Amino acid sequence: MVPVWLFAAYLLVQYALHERSRFEQDALQTARQVSLVVEGELANLQTTLNGLSKSAALANGDLEAFRGEALSLVEGTDRIIVLRDLERNQLLNTEIGYGADLPPIEPISAGDREKLRASGVFVSDVFASKDSKTYRIAVATKVPAPTGEDLVLSISVPTARIRDVMMPAVPEGWTVGIGDRDGNYVARSRSHEEMTGKPGLPEYLEKIVGRSGSFTSRNYEGITLLAGYYRSSYSDWFYTANMPLSDVQAPLWRSLAAICGIGLLALLVSIALGYVVGKRFTGATADLAARAEALGHGRTVEPMSTSVTEFAAIAQALVDAERAIAERRYELETVLETVPAAVWFTYDPKALQVIRNRFAAELMGLPTDVRKSFGAPDLVINTVAVKDGHTVSREDRPLSRAMRGELTDNEEFAYTLPSGVERFLLSSARPIRSPSGNIIGAVQISLDITDRKRGEEHRKLLVNELNHRVKNTLAVVRSIASQTIRNATTLPEAGRTLSNRLISLAKAHDILTQQNWSGADLNDLITASIKPHASIERFQISGGKVWLPPNVALSFALALHELTTNAIKYGALSNAKGKVSISWKLVGQKQQRRLELEWRETGGPTVGPIERKGFGTQLLERIFASDSAGRIVLTFERSGLACDFRVNLFEPNEAEAHFPSSET
Known part of the structure; x- marks a missing residue:
């Protein structure tokens, strides 16, 4: 029974490690999902700013008209739009009436200035609102000023908005927090109003290092948490997903109790069943090995009937694996037969024997109603290939070059088929290498760009026609203007007549x-x-x-x-x-x-x-x-x-x- 107990202990340890890893991955995944939702909202705010920054009123320096445009965007919402310089001066604030004195605000930090210089946009840390009763965050972008140095256009929302946005992405039982670059809470799925704007625990924050990871730490209530975190490259905020460590370990303790019970039961019956199990174990092992060998050689794996549950599970896993491999193979064949791109495979050193998908056969003018099964090689057809006005021999085409180890990307060729039909293809090719690195084949993928090329020629014709019509129209305008001015008695009369x-x-x-x-x-x-x-x-x-x-x-x-x-x-x-x-x-x-x-x-x-x-x-x-x-x-x-x-x-x-x- 020592091996049984050791095996049970091994399973328990593996289960514990797996469960811990799973919860860590869940925590990290939850943090990433929340970051995607929140960053999407921040991106929406940036999009609003980008649209507003294109305002003609802003470009002309008409702040009153620009304020009207900004108010139309935030009317009925809790958003505030501010136009300011890089120092402490506000030029416009939708919360304050136009013409009123705008109070000075905190200057933009050196780090945020660097972000503005590098990417033209930054996301602020959490800050208190004007009435100090609520906390807000802002997204800001750089806009050119009519004169002088660049200005900063920002839009801010309460942190409660961030909390509302992230809540649908928070799984039940998890606590998710968002912190800014200084470690202050932006939003929290629980106790948001009490925590927003406050700093996190130092022992908690010091473990958030790098882009993502997981750790254990105590919270404000002294409960040990298992946490996963992710730091966004867009806002530089960090997102954490937490769960009490006791909740993580509870399934482990239940499993331990179950394994102990099973072990005690096994101890009582193992002596009686030892001989039977040992005899059947050898036969089941041989059957299992035979099925594993069949899977390795691509043969069908038959189901196995055995009283050894573990072996039965492994045998079923082998059956499922064989079916999954077959399904993936069928899926790949279906994709290659469905995708609107021509695909050629070859394992012939001279690239004269190729395997085509349906689209490749259609492009080459071959019948597709009755064909060999996918994977059966066939001879290439004789075509004339032209690149940059020069005929390309068979040896210098992408598939042949890939068989020599060359890589080709997006090369345009004009192919003339035996039927006389001309096709324009955009081709890329790669060698297929064995695990040891030797070239065993090559693949070429081509897109049919015939319609695009013909469209380009058609556009050229349209441009020429447009040039012709513009020249004619200008000649007409010149003639009318000349005759109108020549026959007018006064300049105002000439202007009115010409305008009409x-x-x-x-x-x-x-x-x-x-x-x-x-x-x-x-x-x-x-x-x-x-x-x-x-x-x-x-x-x-x-x-x-x-x-x-x-x-x-x-x-x-x-x-x-x-x-x-x-x-x-x-x-x-x-x-x-x-x-x-x-x-x-x-x-x-x-x-x-x-x-x-x-x-x-x-x-x-x-x-x-x-x-x-x-x-x-x-x-x-x-x-x-x-x-x-x-x-x-x-x-x-x-x-x-x-x-x-x-x-x-x-x-x-x-x-x-x-x-x-x-x-x-």
């Missing part, structure tokens, strides 16, 4: 932008051109749905602007009775389509002979002067101005509007 024409052009641009510059609806364009200048009720608008190309839409926007402003100054819209009718129709089909639009003014002043054409009239006549674009006819009838448009709607090769040159 540019606004009309901008509204047409807005409509085109909403449609990605694919064109504009004629009715929407007419409405947008008229509304800024006259009441739409004085217009009679009729016509079917017509889609204008971008160049024609810009030309019509300027033409309608000129007609509307002319009608307001001299025509039908210069009195209260005049009307304007706008009607249109489409003539022809496809590339021969032509838009015929009529502008008729009635009820206005009698129109007399026109002795001199102004710039507006000249602009109208020149907008569609090109034979390819169409033409415009102005008729000054006594009843009012009549304007007839005949505009071709095919898109010219050069997508630009027909405007009068500034040099004519």
